[in-house]
Structures are given as structure tokens and as C-alpha cells.
Amino acid sequence: MEVKKQLELTLKASRKLNLLSVENINAILLDVADAAVANTEAILAENQKDLARMDPADPKYDRLKLTAERIVGIADDIRNVASLPSPVGRVLSETVRPNGMRIKKVSVAFGVIGIIYEARPNVTFDVFSLCLKSGNACVLKGGSDAIDSNTAIVKVIHGVLEKHGIDKNILALLPADREATAQILNARGFVDLIIPRGSQGLIEFVRKNATIPVIETGAGICHTYFDEFGDTAKGKEIVFNSKTRRPSVCNSLDCLVIHESRLGDLAEICSKLPECNVVVYADEQAHNALEGNYPSTLLEWANEESFGTEFLDYKMSVKTVSSFDEALDHIAEYSSKHSECIVTENEQLQDLFRKLVDASSVYCNVSTAFTDGAQFGLGAEIGISTQKLHARGPMALEELTSYKWLIDGEGQVRN
Template sequence: MKIEQQLKKTLEASRKLNLVYDDQVRQLLLELANEARAKSEFILTENQKDLDRMDPEDPKFDRLKLSEERIEGIASDMENVARLESPVGKTLKETVRENGLKIKKVTVPFGVIGIIYEARPNVTFDVFALCLKSGNACVLKGGSDAIYSNQAIVSIIRDVLKKFGFDENTVTLLPAGREETNEMLRARGYIDLIIPRGSQGLINFVRENATIPVIETGAGICHTYFDEFGDAEKGREIIFNAKTRRCSVCNALDCLVIHENRLNELNDFAKKLSEEQVVIYADEKAYKQIESVYPAELLFEATEESFGTEFLSMKMSVKTVGSFDEALEHINKYTSKHSEAIITENPERIEKFRKMVDASSVYSNASTAFTDGAQFGLGAEIGISTQKLHARGPMALEELTSYKWIIEGNGQVRPR
């Protein structure tokens, strides 16, 4: 089937969703969660085909890899989304004009949302659940790295859609070719919004070539600043968690910024990081501080390329600063506007950090690992928006709606 024909069918399916009740959606998603568990062996078999084609040393390997535990997590997230309140049909504003016109501003679905993403098959389940719960059909364009995994997952989703009497074209998976990507980006009239998830290169390509609206879910170059008034014990645990909990995700720590008056604490931080074999690219002062205690094969002198890099692996950089303002300057220079953190017991520093750091999520005394929809109480997210129009930070159900004005009259006409 030609791409345009597929997109037309998805558009038609999106219109049918306007007549679907939220209880039907809830029951469908709960059943899909059960099917994900029941079909886990099938999913893992297809996922292994993808894994066999990728170098295990590739930073994307961990993102590509599914497991029984991860499938259980995916299923639980879908159940959480299923039980959330629908974001559609909410009255945002209501007024009655002097002429008697009743005017309401009401949330509505976008219609068809296109997602372009790389080697993360969990996204296929997440995106579908969020789109359906918010009344949207979705067009998925996964990367060739996850082709078998994505095909397996979409086949399960379509079976459940048909079981519940929904149009199976509510979800469409496009082939993994480059030409299909170009067609998707030019699909005016069929797709209402494009959301790219992946590398900065992918995001730049989508932004520069799309002729339909794009919401950027950008790269996560995340910093944590350990201030001169920081608590060392908190700092050690926060830094370790932010870097090592899951290093291949966008909220993982990439650069530790540390005040020079607290460099002595770096030895303790480094000892903890060495437990997970974290490679450190340290600036001159930090390098001298830990070279006698950190494994030589894991310690390197930082270069300019060490900063402003999303490592997506057990690697990080360390930058020493002489003042709070210097820390702000470094972070704002290299930030991707994703997640930034400060560790300090000084409330004035915290308040200034919140105001001066330009990021979608700004933390004080906590790990940046919390930046995702489930941890914010949003159920799950379709991506972390690093832009400022419409949505910013974890994009969950509310961010997948637009609105329309509903005007109720009783014969009113406007005077000439």
C-alpha cells in the first residue's frame, strides 16, 4: 500500500475516535497490557532478532533491549494510563457575552500524531497508549534497528483494536526507509503534529525538513552542580543515581559541575562511581584531585568535546568552577534545556538556580533520573519537550490535546 493511502486510512480512523467513550478506551488499554504480558515470549523473540544485528557496545543497545521485567514495566505503565482521567472534553474557559452567546474553550485531540523514533521499541506501546487515551490516532516511524520488535508490537496492538471493534488503522507503522520518513514529514492534511524522539541528528533533520508542526523532544545533556554549600552525603548518592541508574536514557547525568572549595568531596564521589566502572573526563583541577584514587584506565583529561556531550553510556565529564555564577554560565552554555540540578543547602542559591537555568526541568537536591511522565505522576510520556511553545518537559496526556471554541446561540446575529 502506498504511504498516502496508509495515511488516509489513519486519518479516517482518527475521526472515528471522536465518537468513542473513555470507558471503551480504558478497557482496551487494560486488555493490551494483559496481551503484552501474555505475548512477551513472542515480543522477546522478535526483539532478539534486532539485538543480534547490533553491536552490544553500541550505546543504543540498552535502549533496544527488552526483557520480561521491562515488558512488565511497559504493561504497568499502560494500565496507569488507562486509569487516568481523559484529557478530552475539558472546559478550559466559559463565559456568557452581553448578547447572550455562550462561549466555551474545550480540549480536543490533535487528530493524527506522527512519531519518529530510533531504537526504543517500548516507545511503540507508550505512544499508542497515550495517543489513544487522548483521542488521537498515531503514525509510527521506528528505526531499522528495531524493525522486528516494532512489527511484533504493532501486530499485537492491531489485534486488540479489532477485538474491541476499533479501526485497526488507529495505529500505523511505516516502513523503516528514508523515503518514508520524507513522505511523513510532508504529509500535510494527514498528520497534524510530528514528534521526533532520538538523537540530536534525527531531531535536527525533522525540524529542518518537516512542512507540518514539530514538537522537539531534544537530547538530554544533563548537569548536576555540587555547590560549596552542598551536603556531601546527598551529593554522593544523587550523582551516583543520576549517572548509573540507567545511563542510556536522556535524563542521565552527563556533567558534574563542582565548586573548587569542595573538590575534596570528589574523591568520595569518584569512589562510588568507580563501582560501576564510570569513565570520567575531568578538567585539570578535578583530574589532579582524583588521579591518585581513581582507576587509571577510567580517568582521562577533559577536552572541549567532553562538555556539551550526551554520552548515553557510563561516561561523564567533571567541570570545576570558582563561583556559583561560573557554574550557571557553564550550564547555560552547554545545556540542551532538558534537566539540570543543583545540590546545596543554601535556599538563596536554589531560588536563583531555578530562575537562571533555562531548562524544562530544574532540580534541587534530587536526581535528574526522575524526569519522565510516570515519575511526575503523568502516567507515561511521549517524550521530553525541550522547546517552549505549547509543551515543555514530560509530554503526557494534556500535552497531546489542542482546543476548540464552542459557541452556543439562540438566533444572535452581529450588527452591520
């Protein structure tokens, strides 16, 4: 089906979503969760086709890979979404004007949301569940690297929708070619909002070429600053977890910033990283502190490209600073405004860090790995917004709604 025709069908189908009850929506979501698990074998078989085309050394490989365990986790996230209150129809404010006119501000769905994403087939399930729960239709534009996985997942979801008598066009998967990308980016009148999920390059491309509103998500250049008052044991665990838990995701640590007075503790802070063969790109002072205390095969000299890089791999840079202010300056220069952390026992500096660091999620003595919609109690997420208009941080149900004004009266006219 040509893209324009598909967009027309999805727009038409989206208008009927307002008539679905919360009970209907929850029943569909629970059936999708069950169907995901029931069709695990078929989904994994298609996922293997995608994996076979990708180099296992590619940082995207882990994001592309599905397992039976991951599908169970995806299904649990869908069930979590079903259990959450509907974000649609909430009365945000209400007033009665002096002339008796009654005005309500009520949350509503956007309508049709377009998602452009790379090798992340889990996004297909996540986006559908969040969009349906928030009353939105969705148009998906995945990459060629995940086409077989995405097609299999959409087939499962369409089967559930047909079982419930719902127009399957509320979920559309576009071809994985550049022409489809160009069309969705310019689909004014058909798509209300575009959300890119992927590399910084993808996000920049979408932002520069879209003629419809865009919410930027995904790119995470995350820092942890180990302050002169930091607790070494806490720092060691935080650095290890935020770097190695899942290095291919956007909340993983990219740069450890350390106060020069604590260089003597750097080897201990990094002592667990060799377990996962983490390559450390250290500046001169940090390199000198680690030399002989960190495997030489994993220790490299940092250069300018070592900072401001989202590694998405078992790699990390180390920057030495002489003051709290210098640490803030470094973070401000290289941050993508995703997640930033300070490790310190000094409450005054904790407070300053919270106030002065410009990021969607600011941590004190906690791993940045927690920047996640489910971890924030939001159910699944559609992405991490790094901008400030409309939504910021983990985007879940509430962020997938807009609002409209409802005005009721008794025949009032304006003078």
C-alpha cells in the first residue's frame, strides 16, 4: 500500500478511538500482552533474520536482539500500561465566568503519532500500548535492520485488533525506505506529532527535515561527577551499574568526571569495570592514576572526541576537574540534557547540582540507569525527551495527550 493511502486510513481510524471505552482498551492491551508471549517462537524466528544481517559487534545489536525473557518483560510492561488510569478526559481546570459561561480544560489525545526508530523492535509494542491507552493512532517507520521483527510484531497486534473488531489501521507500519521517511516527515494534516528514537544523527535529521511538530528523544550523553566529598563505595557501584547494565541504551554512563583531589580513589572506583572489558579513555591526570592499576589493554589516552560522545558500548571517558564549577562547565558543554549524576555526601553541593545542571533527569548518589518510564512508575515509555517544550524526561501516557477547552452556556453572546 502506498504511504499516502495508509496515512489516510490511519487518520480515519484514529477518529473512532474516542469512542472506545477504557474497558475496551484495557482488554485489547491484555490480549496483546498474552499474544506477544504466545507468539514468542514466531517473533524470535523473524528477529533472528534481522540479527543475521547485523554484526554482533555493532552497538545496535543488543537493542535489536529479542529473547523469550525480553518478550515476557515487554508483555509485563503492556499489562502495566493497561492497569494505569486513562490520561484522556481529565479535567485540568474548570471555571465559571461572570456571565455564567462554564469553561473546562480537558486532556485529549493528539490524534496520530508518528514514530521513526532504528533497531529497537521492542518500541513497536511499547508505542502501540502507550498510544492506544492514550487514545492515539500510531504510524511506525522502523529501520531496515529490524524490518522482519517489526513486521512480525505488527502482525500479532493486528490479529488482536481484528479479534476485537477494531480497525487495524490504528497501527500502521510503513516501508523501511527513505521515501517513506520523507513522506511521514511532511505528512501535515495526517500526522500530528513525530517522535524520533535512535541515534543523535537520526534525531538531528528528523528535526531538520520535518514540517510537523517533533519531540526529540533518545540521545543520551550521560555524566557522573565524583566530587571531592564522594563516597568511594557508592561511586564504585554507581559507575559500574550505569556503565555496564545495558551499555547500548541511552541512560548508560559515557563520562566519569572526577575531582582531582580524589584521583587516588579512581582505581577503586573503576575496579569492577574490567569484568565487562570496559575501555577507559582517560585524560592525562586520570591516565596517570590508572596506569598500573587498570588493565593496559583497556586503558587509552583521551582526546577531544572522547568527550561529548554517546558510546553505546563498553567504553567510557574520564575527565579530571579542579573544582565543582569546572565539573559543571564540562557537563554543560558536552551534555545532551538527558541524565546527569553527582556522587557527593555534601548536601549543599547536591542542592547546587540539582539547581544548576540542565538535564531532564538529575541524580544525586543514584545510577543514571533509572531514567526509564517503568522505573519512574509510569508503565512503559515512548522515549526520553531531552527538550523542554511540552514533555521532558520519560514520556509516558500523560505526555501523549494535549488538551482542549470545552465551553458551555445558555445562549450567551459577546458584546
